[in-house]
Amino acid sequence: xxxxxxxxxxxxxxxxxxxxxxxxxxxxxxxxxxxxxxxxxxxxxxxxxxxxxxxxxxxxxxxxxxxxxxxxxxxxxxxxxxxxxxxxxxxxxxxxxxxxxxxxxxxxxxxxxxxxxxxxxxxxxxxxxxxxxxxxxxxxxxxxxxxxxxxxxxxxxxxxxxxxxxxxxxxxxxxxxxxxxxxxxxxxxxxxxxxxxxxxxxxxxxxxxxxxxxxxxxxxxxxxxxxxxxxxxxxxxxxxxxxxxxxxxxxxxxxxxxxxxxxxxxxxxxxxxxxxxxxxxxxxxxxxxxxxxxxxxxxxxxxxxxxxxxxxxxxxxxxxxxxxxxxxxxxxxxxxxxxxxxxxxxxxxxxxxx
Amino acid sequence: xxxxxxxxxxxxxxxxxxxxxxxxxxxxxxxxxxxxxxxxxxxxxxxxxxxxxxxxxxxxxxxxxxxxxxxxxxxxxxxxxxxxxxxxxxxxxxxxxxxxxxxxxxxxxxxxxxxxxxxxxxxxxxxxxxxxxxxxxxxxxxxxxxxxxxxxxxxxxxxxxxxxxxxxxxxxxxxxxxxxxxxxxxxxxxxxxxxxxxxxxxxxxxxxxxxxxxxxxxxxxxxxxxxxxxxxxxxxxxxxxxxxxxxxxxxxxxxxxxxxxxxxxxxxxxxxxxxxxxxxxxxxxxxxxxxxxxxxxxxxxxxxxxxxxxxxxxxxxxxxxxxxxxxxxxxxxxxxxxxxxxxxxxxxxxxxxx
Numbered sequence: 001x002x003x004x005x006x007x008x009x010x011x012x013x014x015x016x017x018x019x020x021x022x023x024x025x026x027x028x029x030x031x032x033x034x035x036x037x038x039x040x041x042x043x044x045x046x047x048x049x050x051x052x053x054x055x056x057x058x059x060x061x062x063x064x065x066x067x068x069x070x071x072x073x074x075x076x077x078x079x080x081x082x083x084x085x086x087x088x089x090x091x092x093x094x095x096x097x098x099x100x101x102x103x104x105x106x107x108x109x110x111x112x113x114x115x116x117x118x119x120x121x122x123x124x125x126x127x128x129x130x131x132x133x134x135x136x137x138x139x140x141x142x143x144x145x146x147x148x149x150x151x152x153x154x155x156x157x158x159x160x161x162x163x164x165x166x167x168x169x170x171x172x173x174x175x176x177x178x179x180x181x182x183x184x185x186x187x188x189x190x191x192x193x194x195x196x197x198x199x200x201x202x203x204x205x206x207x208x209x210x211x212x213x214x215x216x217x218x219x220x221x222x223x224x225x226x227x228x229x230x231x232x233x234x235x236x237x238x239x240x241x242x243x244x245x246x247x248x249x250x251x252x253x254x255x256x257x258x259x260x261x262x263x264x265x266x267x268x269x270x271x272x273x274x275x276x277x278x279x280x281x282x283x284x285x286x287x288x289x290x291x292x293x294x295x296x297x298x299x300x301x302x303x304x305x306x307x308x309x310x311x312x313x314x315x316x317x318x319x320x321x322x323x324x325x326x327x328x329x330x331x332x333x334x335x336x337x338x339x340x341x342x343x344x345x346x347x348x349x350x351x352x353x354x
Numbered sequence: 355x356x357x358x359x360x361x362x363x364x365x366x367x368x369x370x371x372x373x374x375x376x377x378x379x380x381x382x383x384x385x386x387x388x389x390x391x392x393x394x395x396x397x398x399x400x401x402x403x404x405x406x407x408x409x410x411x412x413x414x415x416x417x418x419x420x421x422x423x424x425x426x427x428x429x430x431x432x433x434x435x436x437x438x439x440x441x442x443x444x445x446x447x448x449x450x451x452x453x454x455x456x457x458x459x460x461x462x463x464x465x466x467x468x469x470x471x472x473x474x475x476x477x478x479x480x481x482x483x484x485x486x487x488x489x490x491x492x493x494x495x496x497x498x499x500x501x502x503x504x505x506x507x508x509x510x511x512x513x514x515x516x517x518x519x520x521x522x523x524x525x526x527x528x529x530x531x532x533x534x535x536x537x538x539x540x541x542x543x544x545x546x547x548x549x550x551x552x553x554x555x556x557x558x559x560x561x562x563x564x565x566x567x568x569x570x571x572x573x574x575x576x577x578x579x580x581x582x583x584x585x586x587x588x589x590x591x592x593x594x595x596x597x598x599x600x601x602x603x604x605x606x607x608x609x610x611x612x613x614x615x616x617x618x619x620x621x622x623x624x625x626x627x628x629x630x631x632x633x634x635x636x637x638x639x640x641x642x643x644x645x646x647x648x649x650x651x652x653x654x655x656x657x658x659x660x661x662x663x664x665x666x667x668x669x670x671x672x673x674x675x676x677x678x679x680x681x682x683x684x685x686x687x688x689x690x691x692x693x694x695x696x697x698x699x700x701x702x703x704x705x706x707x708x
C-alpha cells in the first residue's frame with residue numbers, strides 16, 4: 001500500500017471559504033460568532049471536489065491512500081481569538097471527516113488544531129487538546145497539524161519545545177498520534193508562503209528540537225517535518241557540527257528517534273539528497289498534493305508534485321527501504337492507521353452482508 | 355588564486371565587544387552617544403587575532419584571500435536608532451580596514467551597513483549609501499553585507515525588492531559592488547541564529563527576488579546568497595514550478611544573471627547538490643570561517659567549515675569550473691577586487707624601492 005502522508009483539502013467547495021470570510025468579517029465588525037451550522041456543503045459537492053482533484057491524481061499516479069488534512073495555509077491562526085480558531089477548526093475537521101466517510105478506502109484524517117497567537121496561546125492549546133481528542137476518538141483521525149507560528153509569518157510564539165505545548169504533547173502521547181509540524185499562511189510580505197515561510201518554519205522547528213530536551217521528556221512523541229525538512233538535509237553537516245560544538249548527542253540519538261521527514265521535494269536531485277542523508281526509516285512518502293506547485297515539469301513531463309514518479313526513478317533504495325518509505329513507516333508513525341483501516345473494512349463488509 | 359568570499363572578523367579583540375556593550379547601554383540609559391574615539395585596539399592585538407585565527411586557517415587549508423567583513427550576527431541592527439547603527443558600522447568597518455592594511459595580500463574588505471528597523475529604515479538606508487561610498491572609495495572595500503531583517507528575527511522589514519532599498523541599489527550599481535544578503539543575530543527564541551535564522555533569511559530573500567522585477571530595474575545589480583542559498587538548491591524544483599505556475603520567466607533568466615550562491619555547506623552531499631543544481635558560474639567559494647561551526651568532523655578528520663577540503667573531494671567539476679568557483683567568479687562579481695589587489699601590489703613594490 002502506497003500512503004501519501006501529506007495531502008490537504010485545498011480544493012474544498014467554495015462554501016467553505018465563504019463561511020470563513022463571514023466568520024472573520026462578523027467577528028472583526030461586531031465580535032459576533034458566525035455559526036458553524038450556517039455551512040452548507042452537499043455530499044455531491046464533496047464528491048466532485050475529490051473525484052476531480054485528489055482522487056483523480058491518486059489513481060493516475062498509483063497511490064492508494066492519503067493522510068488528509070484541511071488546507072494548511074487556510075488554518076490562518078492569527079485571525080480572531082481562540083474561539084474563532086476553535087469554530088474554524090471544528091468546521092474544517094468535520095469536512096475532512098466527511099471526505100473520509102465518502103472515500104473510506106482513500107482518505108484518513110489528520111486534524112487542524114485551534115491554535116491562536118499571543119496571549120491566547122495557552123488557552124488555544126487547551127482547546128487543541130480537546131479538539132485533538134474529539135478528532136481521534138470520535139472521527140477516527142490519526143494525527144494533527146501543529147503550527148509553530150500561529151502569528152502567521154512573524155514567528156512570535158515560543159519555540160515548540162516550550163512547556164506551554166506540553167499538555168498537547170501529553171495528549172498526543174496518550175492517544176499515540178503524531179503531529180506534522182506545518183505553518184499556516186504568511187501575512188508577512190517579506191515571507192512568501194509556500195516557498196519561504198513553509199521552508200523557514202520546517203527549518204526553525206528542527207533547530208528548536210535540536211536545542212532542547214523535549215524528547216527526553218516525551219520519549220514516544222512523534223513529529224513529522226514536511227517539505228523534506230525545509231533546509232535541514234541540505235545543511236546536515238551544519239547541524240551535526242553545531243550539536244558537536246555544543247556537546248550534545250548526535251542527531252541520530254537526539255532527534256531521529258522521534259522526527260520524520262516527508263518527501264515533498266520537487267526534483268530528483270533534491271529527493272536523492274534527502275534519501276542519502278536521512279535514514280529510510282525516518283522518511284515518509286508524501287506529495288503535498290494538491291498544493292504548492294501545480295504545473296507540469298517540462299523536463300519530466302510529469303507534475304512537479306508527482307513525487308511518486310520521482311521516487312520511482314531513484315535507484316539507491318533497496319526494496320525493503322522503498323516499501324518502508326512508501327507505506328511501512330507511515331503505518332508505524334501513524335500507529336492508529338492500521339486499526340482505522342481494518343475497522344472501515346469490517347464496516348464495509350458488514351454493510352454488504354446486511 | 356583561491357578566494358574565500360565569506361569570512362567574518364568573529365575573533366575581533368575583546369575591546370570591540372566592550373565598546374559595543376557600552377554604546378548600547380549608554381544609549382538605552384540616557385540617550386548618550388558613546389564616542390567611536392573611545393575604542394582602543396592596537397595593531398598587535400589585531401595581528402594576534404588574525405594570525406591565530408583566520409590567517410592560520412587560510413595557510414592550513416591553502417586558500418589565498420578572504421573577502422572579510424565584520425561579524426554578521428554582531429551587526430545586530432535592532433539596537434538603538436539609526437545613529438547607533440551608523441556609529442557601530444563605522445567602528446566595525448574601520449577595524450576591517452585595519453586588518454586589510456596589516457595583511458594586504460590576505461584580506462579585502464566588505465562593509466556592514468548601518469541599517470535600522472521600523473520607522474528608521476529609510477533614513478538608515480540613506481546612511482547606508484553614504485557608508486558604502488566611504489568604505490568603497492576611501493577604504494578600498496569591494497562590497498557590502500545587506501541585512502534583509504534589521505528587526506533581528508521577526509521579519510518586520512519590507513522585502514528587499516521594496517523601493518525603499520532603491521537608493522542603495524543605485525549606489526551599488528554606480529560603484530559596481532555586490533551585496534551579500536546576510537541576516538544578523540536573532541533575538542527571537544523561536545529562531546536560533548546560525549542554523550535557523552541564517553537559512554530562513556537566505557531562503558526568504560531568494561523568494562522575494564523570485565516574486566519581483568528588481569533585476570529589470572537594476573540589470574547589473576549583483577547579490578550573493580550565503581550558506582549555499584539556505585533551502586533553495588534543495589528545493590529547486592519547487593521554485594521552478596512556482597515560477598512556471600505564475601507565468602514568470604525561468605530562474606536562469608530572471609534570477610541567475612544577478613544572483614550568486616556561496617559554498618558554505620558543511621558536508622559533501624550538500625555541496626554536491628549545490629554544484630549539480632546551480633551553474634558553476636553562479637557559485638563562489640566560501641567557508642564562513644571562523645563562524646557558525648568550529649569543530650572537527652569525525653567522519654573526515656577536517657573541520658566542518660573546511661569547505662576547500664570538501665570541494666576538492668568532489669569530482670564532478672571540470673578544471674575550468676573549479677577555477678571559476680575558486681576565484682574567477684569572485685573576481686568577476688567583486689569587480690573592484692582585481693584593481694584593489696593591483697594597487698596594493700604597486701604600493702608594496704614602491705615601499706620596497708624607496
